[in-house]
Amino acid sequence: MDNGNGCKIGVFLCECGRRIAPLVDLKGLEQKLAQDPAVSYVATLPFACLTPGLSNLRQAVAANGLDRLLVAGCEARILLKKFEGELLSAGLDEGQVDMVNLRDHVAQVSDLSPEDKAAKGFKLIQAAVAGLAALTPTVREKVEFKGPVMVLGGGIATYSAAQELSRRGIESVLAVATDEWEDEIRMLHEHYPGERHYYDRLKEIMKEVDASPYIRRITVGELTGLTGRTGSYQATFSDPTGGPPRVHEVSAVIACLDGQMLNQGSNFGHDGRNVICHTEAEEMMWTLGVPEGKVLFWINDYEAGHPEYAYLSSRAAWSMARYMRSHSPRTQVTIFYNHNMSIPLSTGERAASRQLGITWVPYDGSLRPTVQTGYVTYCDPVSHLECEMPWDKLILSPRRSVGHEALKVAQVLGLEHVEGHFLEQHKQRVRPEMVGRAETILAGSARYPCDLHESLRQGRRAAAGVAEIAATAARGELYAPRMVCVVDASKCIGCGLCKEICDCGGIEPVEGPGGNIPRHVDPMVCTGGGTCAAACPYHALTQQNNTTAQREARVAALARGLAADEVLAFGCAWGGLAAADNAGVKGLKYDPRLYMLRVSCIGQLDPSVMARAFLEGAGGLLLIGCPPEDCHHSYGLDHTWSRVNLLKKLLALCGFDRRRIALAHADLNEPEEYIRTAEAFVSQVAALGPIERTPDNLEKLRGLYSTVNNARVRWVLGASLRRPWEDVYPGNQRNALIFDRDFMGVLSEEFIRARVANLLSSEHRPFQLSELAAALKEDEAPVMESLREMVGEGLIGRMHKDGVAHYVLRS
């Protein structure tokens, strides 16, 4: 049998031992599915997931030419990967296999009769089948690595990265500002003070890099552009001699960026001569030698507001103190530290410190020490006496920041920078297989404050990561993940909304920043969150193999089958769905009137999916995501809140109850709380009763559906979504109320326009204003306003008959 979409769908019901079979009437379910024209093949297996069951699946696929497969059994979170892996050889790719959790969402969680459970399972299976039928599978995309790896940014990690790449036999290009590596060591203390003991080892690395045949060094100016995608990038640099910009074709980019050390302000008495910072002290030792007299290191990071850097500062101070004492015995060195921190020395280092006569003096952190000429007054943490500490040179901890140069490079690389933070990015907590390239390939202290050792380690690690991907690509085994976003260049107008919302950094313009250029997605970076696709005002960005069209088909099929008091729900695989799975595993019983569909992030739900549910007859829609601030992708829950808010406003405009749609969150480890959420919503919707399917209501719901697909509405909605660089949701009430008022204005305008357009297109005849207003049951003034605008935009035509204006839709 064919279902009109040209695909053949096989459904396999799993008995799962005693956990599904006696509780659900599988025989009746199988008969019902066999009569469904959308299903080509149906069978019941004792265990579809075990070796015998899997060979049955493969045989059925081969014998019946199935190209989509649905297993109605247990958790997709756990077993879908096994089915996908086993069926790859049978020609079914990721996305062409789906699962319905018959066991934990139907069989185990209620006391319904087996027949009623079979009826519930049937509706869920129908929905999944509709979703599979709407799938347009893509070809697996192979990623190739062309050209050498480029190490840029000029940070010191350049050398460790290049060394690692060369040891693994991978060609690299080092983009450096100067050819003289001795100069780099001379100026290294600007970024990493107190690392002299490391210089010999660093020189060894530099020599190895210098001698390696795999490494080419180029002298470049500033990085001005980086385009392309993993495997094939074009890096553009300005010419330091003033020539035309140079473009380099490279396969991957490792950015080595060193952070900047700034001096403390005058609030610590900094004057640049006697009260200095680490970098200045190092510079002084290079030029003037070790100072004599009393040198006092004050680890003032607590007072400067960054206690987390005290470890780094005290390590640097210890290293410099050791150098001073061993080169100038007449120097007295004291390290002055907040008693809230511990001395960051190993046992051996403590012994060395004692031997060298370096004193560590703690002070009471609750009182801020005061700098005065020649001494610092402080409170002793034991006796609580005020004491004085004399000094000839006072050396303060530096202030750390990303630095201007590093920021410029980061901007070109498309790294999002949050004011007051370093470049280390929020990491999406998703399964490793969901991302093509594990992390942003960034090394150095601009990523987060660190010492030289850590910086070099990061460089090696980044290089090892790149080398592994490159080796996989060289074997021809590197494939991009299949559930990633793609841009339809014919629809994209290059507005950049998706780029602003995307926080995995996968979306970039094709050439250079700015301009109305269609964006494109690097499939190796995209994590498949999909909130960007749900936000696109023009539906130009879609998630391949997991599209909004599929979700709409799923929701439509389910909503059509629901009874008046039954409720549709979407559960996020990290929150709501997982909580529902766990409720089933624990055998908790709850209201069976909840029908849950699976999404991998609640942010994937386009408002059109929500609108479609109501259009097709759902009385209530519940969206269950992750706990707040716990979204695994970006800000799925925040974005969904905005979308639900849109739906609520539109429901109110239609005259329906706002409570028919609700956003909720569930912790997967608290299935009891999930049940409370579900039951509260089901009883709330049951109390409201169904939305009557009268012609008037249907007309309004069609208007609602058209409105959420309107580009202007989607634009205004997109503008309100939380951005990745916003640390907390800016739910400022004053702005919220102003936004609310304007948003409501846009919605009521577009709602009427959509309904006018729907009415004119459904009946191909001219309408008078009064007729239109009567048909829509609206006042004439707003309808007239919409008509005037639509005529002005050329959407509808106006003609006069007997002196009365008539309106007709332009084809």
Added chain:
Amino acid sequence: MIKFKINDQQVQAQPGWTVLETARQHGINIPTLCYHEAVEPSGACRLCVVELREGDWSKVVISCMYPVAEGLNVYTDSQRVKNVRRWILEMLLAECPASKEIQALAAEYGVGSTRFAVHNPEEQCILCGLCSRVCAQVVGANAISTVGRGVHKQIGAPYMIPTDKCVACGCCVTVCPTGAMRSRFDAVRGVPKVVLAHGAR
């Protein structure tokens, strides 16, 4: 096609199947704890034992890893098997007395109490390692494993501190046969902190 008998019933299997898979395919129930369809079997809990008879001689093996062979004579519920399972359940009752799942399973075999010493009446975990296998083979995160050795062995992230390797998918909680992972989960997922320098947090 391999032919052999389970509980005197003639069954057929393909090479490469295990006794457990064949039994399940033929609707014969064998209880399991550490076995999960999504991962490779590990044979940790021994609850799936069956008896193989050859004339007057018989041996007890774990069915989840025992490959099928021509002419086997398997008994899944014989007196000897029941005895072994009762011993295992009695030991499990002493190891994790707080687990409702284990209590229910023990009651099914008529084991109401244990003669072994109970060290921790709050314990739920049988240390079967299913959670860590799922984390490695299904999720690919490798966030949890057994930590420590001998009587100090427990399940958790390395050094028992929350790890950023954990993606908080909760697969370990879902597959846990005794419900023990639920209380351990928060100590694994946590909120990963940014490491500021090697050694410092």
